[in-house]
Structures are given as C-alpha cells and as structure tokens.
Amino acid sequence: MLDPRIYRAAFLPVLFALVLVGFSLRDQPRGVTTTLAPEAFDGDAAFRQLDRLATAAPQREPGSAGDEAVARTVEQGLRTSGFDVSVRRFDAQTSVGKRTVETVIGERTGFSSQRILVVAQRDAIGTGARAQLSGTAALLELARVLGSRTLNRTLVLASVSGGPAAAKELAEHAGGEVDAVIVLGDLAGTRTVRPVVVPWADGEAVAPLELRRTVETAVAAETGAGAGRTRPFHQFTRLAFPLTLGLQGPFNGAGLPAVLLSVGGERPPAADQPVSAERLTTFGRAALRSVSALDGARELPAPEAYITIERKLLPAGPIRLLAIALLLPVLLAAVDGFARVRRRHEPVGRWLRWVGVCALPFVLAVLLVRVMKLTGLLDAAPSVGGTAFAPDAIPRDGTALAALAAVFVLLVLGWFVLRPLVARLLGAVGDPASPGAAAAVLLVLCAVAIAVWIANPYAALVLIPALHLWLLAIAPEVRLHPLAALALFALGLVPPLLVAFAYARQFGLDPLELAWMGLLLVGGGSVGLVAALGWAIVLGCAGAVLAIIVRASGGGPAAEQHVTVRGPKTYAGPGSLGGTESALRR
Template identity: 50%
Template sequence: MLEPRFYRVGLLPVALVLVVVAFSLQEPPRSVRTTLAADAFSGSRAMASLDRLADAYPVRRPGDVADDQLAERIAGDLRGTGFAVRTSTHEGRTIEGTRDLQLVIGERTGTSSQRIVVVAHRDAAGPGSRAELSGTAALLELARVVGAPRRTSRTLMLVSTSGGSGGAAGAMALADELKGQDVAAVLVLGAVAAEELRRPLVVPWSNDVGIAPLQLRRTVETALRAETGLNGGEPRALSQTGRYAVPGTLGEQGPLVDAGLPAVLLSASGEAPPAADAPVSPARMQGMGRTVLRAITALDNGPAIRAQTTPDVVIQGKVVPAWAPRLLLGILLLPVLLALIDAFARARRNRIAIGPWLTWTVLAAVPFVVAAVVARFLGLTGLLPVAPAAPAPIATVPVSVGALVAVVLAGVLAAVAVRLPRKRVVKRAGGDPAAPGAAVGLMLVLWAVTFALWIGNPYSAALLIPALHVWLFALLPEYRPPRAWGMVLCVVLLIPALALGTWVAATFGLDPVDLAWTALLSIAGGHASPLSWLLWSVAAGAAVSGVAIAWRGRARAGDDDVEITMRGPVSYAGPGSLGGVESALRR
C-alpha cells in the first residue's frame, strides 16, 4: 500500500530548504553602549532602604493589608523624588487566589514621549524575603538618582507591582496600561541583591512563542559585564528551542513580552524567585544597581530598540531568523503527506475502510481530553482555589493531591467508557488493528495534528515529526517489523517528549509529581490554551493507537495467501495448464 517513491520525491525539496536555511544566518545586532559611569547609584543607601522596608513589612502576601500599605509608601517616596505618581486597583489571580492589587506608576517626563520602564514587584510568598524585596529597594534608589532636577531624553516610568511572587498579575495589568504607548524598553528587577548567583541573570523568556529583542538583551548584558564582570548566561540553542516548544516563564517579563513589549528580567537569582531566607549581599546590590543605571543611560541616549519578539535562535553567535526553522520543519511534513495521499488512494481503490479507523484513533484521545476538561473546570469554578494565569514557582502553590487524583480518575473512567465503542469500531472495520486501513487512518490523524501544531508553534510540532517519518514505515503492514522491534520504535519515538519533560523538570527543580501538578495548573489557569491541549490529547491518542498496531507485529507468512478451490482468474487456466496433450507432443 505504501509507495516509497512518493516519499523520496517529497524529500527532494528538503535539501533545497537546508541550503536556504544555511544562507539565512544573520549577524546579531550590536548592544547599545554608554561611556558614562553609573557612580550615582548608592548600594549602601539601597541596602538601608531594604532593611527598613523588610522590618516594616515582613509579611507581604499579594493583596493583603501590608502589601497595600507598602504600595502607599512607595508612592509617597516616588512623589518625594519628583515623579508624578498615579495608582490603580486591578483584580488579578495570584498565589492567594483572586485578589485586588495596587499598581503604582511614577512617571518623569523627558524630552521624548518614548518610555523606558523599570518594574519591581513588592510582594512575597514567604515571610521576610529580603532578597525578593531588593528589586523594590533598588527601584527607590534609582528614583533618587534620576529624579528632579535631572532630566532624561526619554520619559522614565518606575512601576511597583504586586502578584510577582507567582502568576505575574501585576505585570499583566502593566501590559494593559502600556498598550498603545511608545515603549523603548522595559527592565524588570528581580532579586538584584541575592548573594547566590543562578544563571541566566538576564532572562528574556515569554509565556508565548517569543523572546525579548536580542539588542536589548545584549545591551543589559554589556552593562552587567561592565559593572560586575559577570556573564549574563546567554541560553544555548537547545535551551532556546526547548523554551519555544514549551513556552512559559516564572519572571514578570513574560506577560510584557507576550504583549509585544521589549522586556527583560535582571535578577541575581535567575528566573525563579529566591527562598524566603536567601541571604543578600551589599556588593551584589551595588553592582546590580549600577548595572540598571548604566543600562538606562545607554537606552536613554541610544537609538530606539525594535520591539521584535519573534522566536529567533542564536547559534554560535549567529542569528537564525524565526522563519527558517518554520520553513524547514514545514517542508519535512511534505514527504509524509505525499506518501499518505498515495496510500489513501490505493486503499480507496481496493475498497479498504479508512473512516472507522479515523474514529478509532480519535476515540483513544477521549480520556486525555476529559482529564484536561476536568482540570480546566476546577480552575474556572474555583474548586481549585489557586490557579494563576501564568506559571508560578512550585513552592508557592502546594500540590493538591485531591485535584491530581480527580483529574487522573476522570481520565481512567473515560478510558473505560470508550473501550466498548472502540471495540465496536474495530469490529465494523474488519476486526483487526493490524489491517492496512488502521495504520493509514492513524497516520492521517497524526499528520493533521502535527500540521495544526506547526501552524501555531513549529517547535512543538518538531516533537512529533520524527514519529511521522518512522511510523510511516513501522506501522504499515508491508514494512512493519516484528512485535519486539515495533515496540522499541514506539518507545524511541517518545524520547523527544520525554527528554523535553526531563529538561523542564531539571530547569525548574521539579520531581514527577511537581511536573504533573505544573501541567494541571497550566490548564486550570488558562495558560495552556484549549486548542493546544486538545491537539496534544489527540496526539497522545494516536500514540496509544500506534502501540496497539505495533503490538500486533508483522503479518505472518501465509496470512494473505488464498486457498484455490477452483480455476479462475487467480490462476492460469490456458493451454497446457493440465499438462501435455497428445497434439502438443513432439512427433
């Protein structure tokens, strides 16, 4: 049923596209630099401010009384340094559930309406959390340095948010506030005084398929090296593609990058907030504070940074534009499509049923869909009290065993419920998943899912493309290997997804239960879109069906032999078929 020539023809454009991708490499943009020293920032004054704030507000859960009182104090300090201050209240989903949060914005008008925005959140999950509060202390020291009577070329905005301890609700409100405004750059301050370093120190990630502009990242990294001698820790190519395949970040820059704003997080503790008892360092505060001031000075006097958030990949100092991986991954779908079109046409000519096997494959996805629907239901109805709209550190949202059990139980019950309908479909289609129509139907479903993922996120689709190519030959009867090898191929093809899950767990310090809980929260909180988890549910159902087909193993010799009981079209019945006749004998 499978004609390899169509597959080979589809591979020809791949070589051409590889050449195009090779010539698509670009030089990275240069960082914006300044020769002005950032001596005006006083680390000792910032540390004294940190001590006062930490002693006055030791517990600062998002939206509580202490958080609101701290917001009022920050607003008063900003006014005292010459900033025009406005506050607003917005509702946000946090680690405390849905809360009313205060957004404090101090603005100092420059000669240009284009804005440089500096952001720091003031809340914390644990008591004390001096390292996490150091971003706010640095923000207030910056207000003293750049406040009246100093003037900047670009308008400067200093913003205090709440909800940054998990869910980034304040950053989401700020993204709405900045909508339609001309923003040159957004610098998000994390735990700038944390003593223990965790890279990357300059975090560019988004909660969607995107990343902060490379020029902005390089500008902040250059300022960091100049003031501290530290390397910001630029992510490697594999880390970049992994982040694009599974978008998400714990930093407040995520929602801002999602909104198309050029934003990065600067934090000594990296992407995740430090522990509540993490020590702080005056030297770190001094170096990081000077870094921020130097970056602001460079951005204020330099050219505007283009707000490009497309998922480009940096490899060995060269930039691969986002369209190149998309084109390459898309063209890899072509060989499988041509082979499947031919296999489908052959099946139709031979009157082999395909439709029932499409249903059989899709029914296998029902348990995964039901589990995801239950998770989303828990988030929408409030049965899951905490469901932030963005990823949150696992320590701030304790695992709910009851919720996990409910989701798993829903999936198991759905699997039991669809077992009988699947058996009926198999019986209607001929009674054997080893039939050619089953493999063709499964591959059509898997190709459609991969194509849909490629449209939205080509890096996610890359996880399924190896399965498409290998299963094309591993599942169809004429090429299907024996059962043992077939099961090995099924396991091998799960390696990309398993490797990515292992990498995510290692990056965020998650064990298997934490990883499952994080996935549940992403669905319950709406971070993972319904379309994405629906497509991945169908892909999981196709994997289950593929294992069922591989378990049947290679067709046994003689299975397709037909016992001849009479002469007919299947055999030769012409002259001589009954042996020699006298008239045909040599005389």
C-alpha cells in the same frame, strides 16, 4: 500503504530547506553602552531601605496589609524623588486566589514621549523574602538617582503586586509607546543562577537581542563576569512550548521588548534566601547603567522568534520552511496510503472513529481539569499566557494531590474501561493490525501536525520525528521485529520528553511539580483549550500506534500478507497502470 519511492522522493525539498537555513544565519546585533558612571547608585542606602521594608512588612501576600504598606512606602519615595505618581487598583488572579491589588506608577517626563519602563514586584509568599524585595529597594534608589537627571525618554517606574496578571495589566495600560522594559528581580541574593538576563515570553516572541545585549553588557561591566548564555536546545524548547516564570513574559507577549534582571535567574528566590549589600550594589548599578544606555539608544525592534547559535542569529522563517519540508514525506505517504486502502475497500471511516475513541480519555482529562478551575478546585491556576507561578508559590496540598490523582484515575479508567465501551457503541471495532487503522492514525497525526505547524513551527518540529518513526513502525510493508517497532515508538516519544526534562531542569522541578505546573497551566487557560485538545488527540494517536504495534506483533492481517508479485519488489505486475485486479492488490 507505504510507497517507498514517494516517501524517499519527498525528502528532496528538505535539502533546499537546509541550504536556506544555512544562508539565513546572520550576525548578532551589539548592545548599547553608555559613558555615564553608575556610581551614583548607593548600594548601602538601597540595602538599608531593603531592611526597613522587610522589617515593616515581613508578610506580603498579594493584597495583604503588608503588601499595601510597602506600596505606600514606594508611593511616598517616588513622590519625594520628583516623579508624578498614580495608583491603579484592580482584581487579579494571584497565587493565593483572586485578590484586589495595586500598581504604583511613577513617571518622569523626558524630551521624548517614548518610554523606558522599569518594574519591580513587591509581594511574596513566605515570611521575610528579602531577596525578592531587593528589586523594590533598587527601584527606589533608581528613582532617587534618576529623579534629578535630564532624560531623553520618559522614564516610568512601577511597583506591582499579583504576579503575571499585574504585569499583563500594566502592559495593557502602559500609557504610551514603550521602547524597553526592565524587570528587576532578585538583585541581592547570594545564589547566582545564570543567565541573569532572562528574555523569554509567554508566546513565541523573545526580547530583541539589542535589549538583551545592552543589559548583559552592563552586567559584565559591573560584575566582571558574563551574564550567561542559553544553549540552542533550551532556546528551541522555549519557542516550541513558550513558558516562563518571570514577569517579563507578559510584556514580550504584548509586543513590548522586556528582560528580567535577576541574580537568581528566572525562578523567584526562596523566602529564606540570604542577601548581600555588595550584590545589591553591583546589580543595582548594572540596572542604572542599562537605563542610561537605553535612554540614549535608537528605537529597539519588537520581540520576535529567533535562536542564537554561537555568534549567529537564526530567524523563524527558515525554521518554518524546514518544518513543513520535513512533514511533507509523511503527509504524501499518508495520502497515498489512504488512497491505496480505499482501493482495497478498507473501512477507513470506522478506523477514524477508532482513533477518536483512543483520544477520548485524554480529551476528557483536559475537560476535567478545566471543570476543576471553574468549580474553584484550581482557584490559583494562572490565566496569563505562558507565564506561570513558581512551583513553591502554589503549595502542593491535599487539593493538588487529589486533582492529580483524579486526572490519573480518569486516564486509566478511560483507556481500559470507557474506550472499549464507546468503541463498541460507535462500531469502531476490528483488528488494529489492518492497513486501514494505520492509514487513519497517520491521517489524523498529519492533520494535527499541520495545524501545529501553522500555529508554531518549533512545536511541529517536536512532533515530526514521531510521525516518521511511527510511520515506519506501523506500515504493513515495513516488516519489523516487534521489539524494533516498539523501539521506534519509544524513540518518537523522546523529543517531547526532552522538552519536559529541559523545563524541569531549568525551573528546578521534580516530576510531581512538573505535573502540577502542567495541570495549573491547562486549568487556568495559559494553555488554550484548542491547543490542549490538539495535544490530547496526539496522545490518543500515540496510544493507537502502540495498540497497532502490539496487535501486529501477535499476528494479524499485516503479519499474514504474502508477496503476490514476482520479480523485483518495485515491479507491480502486468496491467498495473490500467487499474486491474493485480494493481488493486498492491
């Protein structure tokens, strides 16, 4: 079913795509600077404010009495600094379940209606959590400093509670055109995790480089050290499977340029994280310097997908072209193989049903997780794009372990018990080593890959290596040793495993925490149902490929075929172009 000539010739467009990628690299834009001195930010006063807030409200779960007490303090502080204050109450899905929370908004009108939005989250899980409250203390000090200044743009300071849902609600009700959003995270913690300027979104779009470089330049000016950069591979993983722990995610997802400024990086600090007045002074002044620079800057572009490589920027367009060019050889080989097995009168329809049966356990697992959410077993699962709660914000209690165990048991029983039973009921039985099974698997994989490419070319690039490797592993014409075929199968799993490892390392997750986070994302709808089912089909195809390899290694039709053509391998024999029996045997 594999014609090497068609497969090799289809790689020619890849060369043109690579040339286009090379010529698409462009220089990175510079950040905006300001000449205004940020010394007006009083770090000692902000630290005393932090002490008062933490002492008055050590427990600040979303919607709790402590959370509301801090909201009242912020409201009073914004009014005292000359801001017009409004309060919005709404129901939000938080890390402790559904709660009624408040967003306190202070607005100071500038010469322009275009807005700069500064956001700080005041709620926390755990007692004290002073580091997580440092953003709120810095917000109040920024209000004191900027409340007396004449601004070009309208400045909006917002104190939110409830996590990603609160950020999404604020993004949807920003009240006007927003040029830039700065989310203040941990500004006083003693533990530094770079990069301290986080641009990721809950979708493919990333904060524009102009905004990132502006805040990074301010951090470098105040700290004397760089803000830290993200390696191209980690940037690729964020675009292929968009996921973030910071509140900047929903803003970028809504098309509002946003970054998180946090000394501890993307993951929220632990409740017992020590704090430093000097650190709060330094990063508070960096925030003030950033706001001052953005106030006098030109309009920033909208978030977009890109990767930075050294001093260059690679946009998404060439990546999309490269992905479809790499997919083309497998697609043509699969279509040609399908035509070949049809000419041999192979029951391809039966094998398509077999592939569907292989995907059934994974599809049922996705549906089980969604049912857990509907029944309240995963009540804290987030439902905001790809913005997730920190792993320690939702404890792994007995319910969590039971949910993970239920999914695992369903997968095992579904594969070894339910799958053979359904296959017999649907008539999807036979020898998986036959060419028809390989053709069906490749057709389904190519169809899913094209759908993934349409939605996200970066995710398609994660899937494409498996398509090429698994094509070579199961094509009857490629006679490989069973161990070599298994090695190709395992290599096809390496890219998605590297993505999982990258996220586990960046978020500080162990394997169980990573599985728990994935369960919550699927259950809450952050991973859409269509996307989750699509990847379930990919896992089913992976299982089908493994079944074909195992069966072929035991001796099947693929192993029993003999060469019936004399002469060179590429010579099909007399009459092949006329559709004679000698051609049909190819």
